[in-house]
Amino acid sequence: MHTRTRATGFSLIELMIGMLISLIGTLAMMKTFAAFEAQKRTTTSGDDAQQNGAYSTYELERQLRTAGSGLVQGKNYGLWGCAITAYSNATQRLPLGTAKPPAPFDTYGWPATMRAVPVLIASGDASSGGDQLAMVGGNPAVRTFKSAVTVSSASDSVDVDNSMGIYKDDYLLGSDKSGDCTLALASADPTSAKRISLSANDSPSAGFKGAFSGQGYLFDLGPNPAFTLFGVDTKTNELVSYDLLQRTGSTTVPLADGIVTIKALYGVDDGANGHTAGDGEIDEWVAPTGNWSLASLTASSTAASNAMAQIKAIRIAVVAQSELPERDTAKGNDADPGYNNVNDNLILFGDIDALKVTVPIQKHYRYKVYDTVIPLRNAFIQKFS
Helix, strand or coil, X not given: CCCCCCCCCCCHHHHHHHHHHHHHHHXXXXXXXXXXXXXXXXXXXXXXXXXXXXHHHHHXXXXXXXXXXXXXXXXXXXXXXXXXXXXXXXXXXXXXXXXXXXXXXXXXXXXXXCECCCXXXXXXXXXXXXXXXXXXXXXXXXXXXXXXXXECCCCCEEEECCCCCCCCCCEEEEECCCCEEEEEEECCCCCCCCXXXXXXXXXXXXXXXXXXXXXXXXXXXXXXXXXXXXXXXXCCCEEEEEECCCCCCCCXXXXXXXEXXXXXXXXXXXXXXXXXXXXXXXXXXXXXXXXXXHHHXXXXXXHHHHHHHHEEEEXXXXXXXXXXXXXXXXXXXXXXXXXXCCCEEEEECCCCHHHCEEEEECCCEEEEEEEEEXXXXXXXXXXXX
């Protein structure tokens, strides 16, 4: 007799309970994954802002510490504050004339006549990029005090009384005490007679003969001098630079992402607050406005020269922003001070009431502020000129 075997398996109720348990487990895993991903995103965003801000501050500090190299020795020889004439690739680059540098430098009032001073600050609105900086300096192999021009009878060469440290492809800045100065490129090493040939494409067509009304002085800026503007491109949130001599191109060069604002102050030795003027110490911090505005400092060679003799340091604040937005948090800033889930403000230079700067910031982003003081070490050399 054959016995039937009853088929076994899961009932519908058992399947539904299993699916419910699986769904609960999946939801728990997804919640854990979402929390992990949010933390990862938070960490990554904070790291990006920190790295970009740190690098931008480093780059600006590096440039500021070398600002004025090769030219500060010329304070008493008509070099400081002189109006620069410069050529590159057979084209006059300075003075700017009616031309303007590219964005974001085209709306900051940079004067057509650029002057030979280590650092200039153009004041700007903290909500739209902040301030911009112009830096001038050189990198000569050997710093000579000055080289007096003894003969300038030819347009393609110049004779000096001291050619030590001057080599082929060095840029030479010459001043004749008239308030003007000229940049030229040495096309060959000096001869035994201390005659320096000048590059036709990177020097005035009349050489120093046309630039000097009488005997002048040369200062060696080395093969790669800086005539550079620095600022923030608010369209891309990038720190960018621009070479005024356009040696490698006519566009800006991006240096770092995620930078939204730069603000800067001059540290001056002007005898304020009961201090002694001229002792080499910072007596007060001043904003680049009023008597210290770009227009005032570039109005004449005397004004620029006297001002730069007082400026001993630059204080800069760099505001970096994370690249990726984040979701709202339950408690916002109370739960996480590094995160902003409402439109708010940052305060720069908060330790100086009269110079506090308010920077509006956007919700859903992280911000990092770098505030540092950079001495203009080359400014101290002028007292020995």
